Amino acid sequence: MKTKTPKGTKSDILFDIAIYGILFVLFLIIVLPLLNVMANSLSSANASMMGKVGLWPVDFSLESYRMVFSYKQVWAGYLNSMIITSLGTCLNLTLTLTAAYSLSRKDFFGGTVLMGLFVFTMLFSGGLIPNYLLMRDLKILNTWWALVLPVGISVYSMIVAKTFFQTTIPLELHEAAQMEGCDDFNFFFRFVLPLSGPIIAVLTLWYAVDHWNSYFNALLYIKDEKLFPLQIILRNILISNKVDDLASLAAEDVEVRQAMAQVMKYSLIVIASVPMIVNGGRTAFIN
Amino acid sequence: MSMTIPWYQRLARSWQLWVLILPALIYLVVFRYFPMYGALMAFQDFDPSSGIFGSTWVGLQQFEMFLNSYVFIRVLANTLFISLLTLVIGFPFPIILALMLNSLGSRTVKKTVQMTTYLPYFISTVVMVTIIMEALHPRSGIITLMVKALGFPLNNAMGDPNAFVPIYIISGLWQTVGYSSIIYIAALSSVDPCLYEAATIDGASKFQKIWYIDIPTLIPTAVILLILNIGRIMSLGFEKIYLMQNNLNLQSSEVISTYVYKVGLLEANFSFGTAVGLFDSVINLSLLLLVNQVMKKYNGNGLW
Incomplete structure (x- = not known):
């Protein structure tokens, strides 16, 4: 017109x-x-x-940075968070990729029912207290397992990975491999995983960011200060203004402690956020 | 073909796939389904030493206690109000951002804006709340100072119950708008360029191309995300609200999840806390099913 x-x-x-x-x-x-x-x-x-x-x-x-660098708890937390994040992400990737691949296969007997079992957990959950009691009964309260196991798989990420397999692994490749006598294990490890670079990168980013940034599970399950991840230590300093063992200064005075917390705040924010921001930026750039 | 093969042979044929999915399945049963069974304690007067088998059943008593408690209306109203506003305000912005970015001619500008808006997503909740608290600090906060410079009074925004919800929502928008727009940008990249060319030949303006090509492309994605978000309406993120809470703003910041944590776990009212959580889950699930039905009926897009 x-x-x-x-x-x-x-x-x-x-x-x-x-x-x-x-x-x-x-x-x-x-x-x-x-x-x-x-x-x-x-x-x-x-x-x-x-x-x-x-x-x-x-x-x-640079006083603020100097203070953070001499504050031992922050570095202990940093290290703990790195271990938790690596451990958790490895577990997440293993569970997610294997489940997603099986469910992506049209000829997987029982696949639809299992998919239903997975999706239902997105819609309904037992809630905070049953989860807490489960950790207690499994005797993993106050261990890093309690931070890693309950978030073993994100069904949402699993569905994304499943869709990736369905759209990028050609059916012909699987048929040809089958003709050659390649079984499902071999096909998964020798063909599917090497072809899954992009999805592994995305999943790693999502899971690693979640582990690095979460504090809730640690708040619930971890009582031992030596096991605290970085986010709990940050919360104590940044939000509750609690500065406990200053290496350089025996600060008994509440006001002095609060001032220290105030000085360290901004450099702590920068130091704690840099790894994930860099990571995120890099992954976004690659994709 | 597969119809003629008996089921046990088909099962045997995919045994390796079953082995592959087994770890995830075990995880699912132990960490997702077992707590659902554990939620039965909502109907009990749970005694930690005797467990689910030994505790006495009390029917709906815990639920009645919650419905009759003086906090019920306030906690429910806060949860609904914050979630609904988050949904209504948070839903359109990522779509608008994606449409704007998609209409840009320059790839460099598009990439730069996309990357920058996406960065705040990687900031942790603890850090985010610290930034908010610092920016709104009564004496030194940069936002406080700016608002004061404009001649408006602003003293302690974090302690003002009326300011809690706006702060929560605006900061949430700042943090997630870029990240949430990614999925829409991806959907828009699937549009066949021929459509735009044809539209240009027909003399369509840029706005018309967005209106008649881009928006219809986004509707299925948008509907699915809308349904999923509505399904989460009551399970409001605990992490950020809990950190933003203080005694001064509690009347507008206490929501179901924070209440369950405090009363159920910290004060060890296990059965009561579970009942409140279960109440929450059931409402979520019903809302999701309802919206899914409505969407399927009126627009053909649903989750299943």
Whole structure:
């Protein structure tokens, strides 16, 4: 109906300008707070606490980083979180890939019923307390198993992996392999896994971020301070303002402790967030 | 062909697939289905030392206690209000962002904006809440100072019950809008470029292309995500709300999940806490089934 008139293209240009404008504002809304955190972490404690810091460090100082680096608990937590994240992600990948592959096969006898069993757990769960009592009965309270086992598989991720197998592993490849006498185990390990690079990368990212960032299960199941993951230690310092064993200073005074927490806050935020942000950015870039 | 083969032979033929799925199946039974069985304690007066078998059954007594308790209305209203607002406000933004990014000519701008908006997703809840608390700090918070500079009064936003929900929702939007838009961007990339060319030849403006090509493409994805989100409406994320809570804002920040944690676990009212959690799960499941039926009837897209 409408013909391509100069007026039409003019409105397209206006439309473009409007969209670029909106996206630019959005870009600023996302980036400025992040820059503010960075700038604060590089400013002196005084400037930061007076709220003087905008987008550029005021009274440039690395004191805050120096303090975090000498704070042993943070590094213990860092190490714990790295172990938990690696252990958990390995378990997640094993469970997810094997289940997803079996369920992706049309000729898997019983597949539909099993799929139903998986999907139902997305819709309904026993709840917090039955889960807690299960950990207690399994005698894994206060161990890292309680952080890793209850989140063994995300059904959502499993479905994504299943769809990936269904769409990228050619049926002909499986038939040809079968003709050659290749059984399902061999086919899975020798053909499917080597072809699954992209999905493994995505799953690793999702699972690793979840493990690294979660604090809830540790709050429920871990009481021993030596086993605390980083997020619990962060919560104690950042939100509850609890600074316990300062290596450099025997701070008995509550006010001194709070000031320390205040000084460390921004550099802690940066140090704790960098691994996953870098990881996420890299995976996004590859894909 | 497979019809003529007896079932036990078909089962035997896929035994290796069964072995592959076995670890996940064991996990599912132990860590997902067993707690559902454990949830039966909601109908008991559970005694930790005698377990599910030894405890006395009390029927719906725990549920009645919750429905009659003075916190019931407040906790339920907070949960519903926060979830519904999160859904209504959080749902359209990722779609709009995806549509805008998809309409851009420049790939560099598209990639840059996409990458930046996606970064906050990787910040942990603990760190996110710290950033919020710092930005809203009564004396030094940058947002407090900016609002004051504009001439509005703002003292202790974190302690203001009326400010809790807006803070929760806006910060959530900031953190997840980019990440949530990925799935829509992926769906849009499946549009056949010929459609756009044909539309250009027919003289369609950019806005018309979005309206008649892009939006219809997104509807199936959007409906599925909407149903899934509605199914989660009551199971509001515990992590962020719990950290944002303080005594001053509790009247608008106490939701079912935080209540279950405090009363059920910290105060060790196991049966009562389970009953409250179960009440929550059942409402979620019913909402999901309901919305799924409605969507299937009126628009043909459903989960199954």
